[in-house]
Amino acid sequence: MNATLETNQLRQLDQQHHLHPFTDFRDYAANGGRIVSRAEHIYIYDSDGNKIQDAMSGLWCCSLGYSQDGIKKAVADQLMELPFYNNFFKCSNQPAVELATRLCDMAPANFNKVFFTNSGSEANDTQIKFVHRYYELLGKPSKRLIISRKNAYHGSTIAAASLGGMSTMHEQTQGLDYIRHIEQPYWFELGGDMSPDEFGLWAANELTKKIDELGEDNIAAFIAEPIQGAGGVIIPPDTYWPAVQKILDERDILFISDEVICGFGRTGNLFGFQTYETKPDLITFAKAVTNGYMPLGGSLVSDKVADVLLGHGGEFAHGLTYSGHPASCAAGLATMDVLQNTSILESSANDLAPYFAQALESLVDHPVVGQVRAKGLVAAVELVKDKGSRERLAPESGGAVYTRDRAIENGLMVRQTGDAMIMSPPFVTSTEEVDALVSKLTLALDKTAAFYNVK
Numbered sequence: 527m528n529a530t531l532e533t534n535q536l537r538q539l540d541q542q543h544h545l546h547p548f549t550d551f552r553d554y555a556a557n558g559g560r561i562v563s564r565a566e567h568i569y570i571y572d573s574d575g576n577k578i579q580d581a582m583s584g585l586w587c588c589s590l591g592y593s594q595d596g597i598k599k600a601v602a603d604q605l606m607e608l609p610f611y612n613n614f615f616k617c618s619n620q621p622a623v624e625l626a627t628r629l630c631d632m633a634p635a636n637f638n639k640v641f642f643t644n645s646g647s648e649a650n651d652t653q654i655k656f657v658h659r660y661y662e663l664l665g666k667p668s669k670r671l672i673i674s675r676k677n678a679y680h681g682s683t684i685a686a687a688s689l690g691g692m693s694t695m696h697e698q699t700q701g702l703d704y705i706r707h708i709e710q711p712y713w714f715e716l717g718g719d720m721s722p723d724e725f726g727l728w729a730a731n732e733l734t735k736k737i738d739e740l741g742e743d744n745i746a747a748f749i750a751e752p753i754q755g756a757g758g759v760i761i762p763p764d765t766y767w768p769a770v771q772k773i774l775d776e777r778d779i780l781f782i783s784d785e786v787i788c789g790f791g792r793t794g795n796l797f798g799f800q801t802y803e804t805k806p807d808l809i810t811f812a813k814a815v816t817n818g819y820m821p822l823g824g825s826l827v828s829d830k831v832a833d834v835l836l837g838h839g840g841e842f843a844h845g846l847t848y849s850g851h852p853a854s855c856a857a858g859l860a861t862m863d864v865l866q867n868t869s870i871l872e873s874s875a876n877d878l879a880p881y882f883a884q885a886l887e888s889l890v891d892h893p894v895v896g897q898v899r900a901k902g903l904v905a906a907v908e909l910v911k912d913k914g915s916r917e918r919l920a921p922e923s924g925g926a927v928y929t930r931d932r933a934i935e936n937g938l939m940v941r942q943t944g945d946a947m948i949m950s951p952p953f954v955t956s957t958e959e960v961d962a963l964v965s966k967l968t969l970a971l972d973k974t975a976a977f978y979n980v981k
């Protein structure tokens with residue numbers, strides 16, 4: 527069987543039988559997609575023989591690239607030793623114990639408990655159950671409402687999608703009635719004539735307003751990503767997080783930091799809340815905890831919450847068959863080995879991130895670029911038709927889809943959210959590879975400017 531035939535068959539069967547996540551089923555069944563066959567370092571290879579530089583770390587998860595053999599071997603070894611046993615009914619396994627311990631060592635001193643899930647969505651579902659149980663046990667059952675932000679992404683189960691602030695996902699589920707949304711700190715889109723600092727304070731005040739409107743006695747938690755990832759890499763103005771933290775300090779409301787993207791080094795520190803100096807009560811993690819090689823997520827629980835949860839008897843009726851799966855936890859441990867025992871995190875934060883930010887900054891003079899923003903190794907490039915008015919390029923056709931498709935054709939895997947091109951390159955990207963990323967992106971922007979006739 528020759529390689530091309532094999533690819534065509536795979537593609538055909540994929541179209542016939544495989545329903546893809548976040549995909550237009552009808553369009554995919556008609557047109558199909560790309561079969562990714564292997565990956566190395568920061569490159570993916572498809573079955574047509576294309577080599578594509580990955581500027582997204584998979585789906586924000588393969589932060590250490592695709593060639594971490596230590597993680598692969600740890601998983602293989604674990605499968606040979608103990609491929610599965612559950613953590614229900616008073617059982618545990620060594621990798622789960624060790625990873626729980628390691629994550630607590632890495633987190634701030636007041637975090638000493640971990641609950642494992644398979645994904646970020648399930649971890650956020652778990653957080654909801656934790657905060658509700660916390661206030662029930664404290665004898666404050668009226669505190670049930672959870673405040674989140676518009677355009678947040680917290681996952682795609684019904685509860686996690688309700689926490690998220692994406693209107694298309696709410697149309698599907700209606701959203702859970704105890705979840706409420708406030709405006710997001712997206713200065714470029716919403717800031718109008720305000721300076722970024724003024725707007726940051728305005729956006730923080732939305733939280734105060736919502737708390738006062740709903741009544742503090744009815745609110746259990748506020749959940750937020752340090753930087754909104756899937757919503758378009760929304761890096762809040764410098765004034766935002768200090769003002770939000772001040773509000774949280776004054777109120778009896780738990781704070782859940784969703785670190786599914788920002789965790790494990792993406793913003794230059796181990797956790798995103800360390801970059802912004804906030805003080806969460808609960809931490810959601812997933813994605814990069816295993817470098818994306820195995821499914822794993824979870825919740826880190828602070829002593830404040832854990833003391834209440836453990837201070838009362840009664841079963842916590844929640845769990846997943848694969849909570850604390852030995853092979854996933856082995857992948858997590860091997861990932862932490864790389865993060866803690868090599869200089870990758872340090873050099874990505876100190877050398878690569880500034881280089882990346884500066885290289886991208888060169889794009890601000892491009893006719894279709896309205897703003898470039900970067901923090902650590904996560905970045906967005908906002909596309910506009912008119913720089914002064916920030917008029918968008920192509921709202922009717924979904925924003926930067928045209929640019930994204932040209933970039934992929936040029937051998938660069940990037941994403942778009944609305945009119946923003948977004949990136950989260952692997953920490954192991956070299957400076958030459960950053961240059962290649964920027965030149966491939968520039969080519970896509972040139973084609974975009976020509977297509978939309980922007981000069």
Ligand SMILES: *Cc1c(COP(=O)(O)O)cnc(C)c1O
Pocket residue numbers: 586644645646647648650679680681682751755756784785786787812813823
């Ligand atoms: C991806 C993501 C999730 C959901 O994680 P899954 O593993 O896809 O369920 C939750 N929160 C944030 C911030 C994410 O980026």
